[in-house]
Amino acid sequence: MDYGWDSDGITPTPCMVDRNNTFTIHYDGNIYQCPALVGQDELACGDIHQGIQNYSKQYQVKNWENHKACRNCxxxxxxxxxxxxxxxxxxxxxxxxxxxxxxxxxxxxxxxQDIKESKVLVRE
Ligand code: SF4
Known part of the structure; x- marks a missing residue:
C-alpha cells in the first residue's frame, strides 16, 4: 500500500461451494466448484462428458448452517x-x-487499515 498498490477492503467471503453457478473446469475436463481443488481428481464434482453430480455432501454445502456456533457468530x-x-x-x-x-x-x-486507506465510509 505504501507503494500505491491497491487491495480489496474487508468484504463478506462466502465459499464458492455455497454459491450457485460457480465452477472451474480443468484442462482435463474435470469440474470443481472451487479453483483451489483443481487437479485433485477425488475432489471433482463432475466432468464435461457426464455433467455435474450432486455435490452437497461431498463439499458439505452450507456446512455453517449445521453449527449453532456459526449461526450465532x-x-x-x-x-x-x-x-x-x-x-x-x-x-x-x-x-x-x-x-x-x-x-x-x-x-x-x-x-x-481500511479506514486509513479510505476503503470504509466513516460517518461523522
Ligand atoms: S463460529 Fe464463526 S468464525 Fe467460526 S467457523 Fe463459524 S462463522 Fe466462522
Whole structure:
C-alpha cells in the first residue's frame, strides 16, 4: 500500500461451494466448484462428458448452517464456516474451518487499515 498498490477492503467471503453457478473446469475436463481443488481428481464434482453430480455432501454445502456456533457468530458474514480447501488439507474433511481466533486477533487492525486507506465510509 505504501507503494500505491491497491487491495480489496474487508468484504463478506462466502465459499464458492455455497454459491450457485460457480465452477472451474480443468484442462482435463474435470469440474470443481472451487479453483483451489483443481487437479485433485477425488475432489471433482463432475466432468464435461457426464455433467455435474450432486455435490452437497461431498463439499458439505452450507456446512455453517449445521453449527449453532456459526449461526450465532458475529463473524458469520466474514467467514461462512471458513475455507473447505484449507480444512480438507488439514483434516481430510470439509467441515467448518473456524476463523474465530484469527478474526479476534486481526479484525481490528484490518478495519483500522481500511479506514486509513479510505476503503470504509466513516460517518461523522
Ligand atoms: S468464525 Fe467460526 S463460529 Fe464463526 S462463522 Fe466462522 S467457523 Fe463459524
Amino acid at each position: 458475529l463473524y458469520l458474514l466474514l467467514c461462512f464456516g471458513g475455507c473447505r480447501f484449507m480444512k480438507y488439507r488439514k483434516d481430510l474433511t470439509m467441515d467448518i474451518d473456524c476463523k474465530k481466533n484469527f478474526l479476534d486477533e486481526t479484525l481490528e487492525s484490518f478495519v483500522l
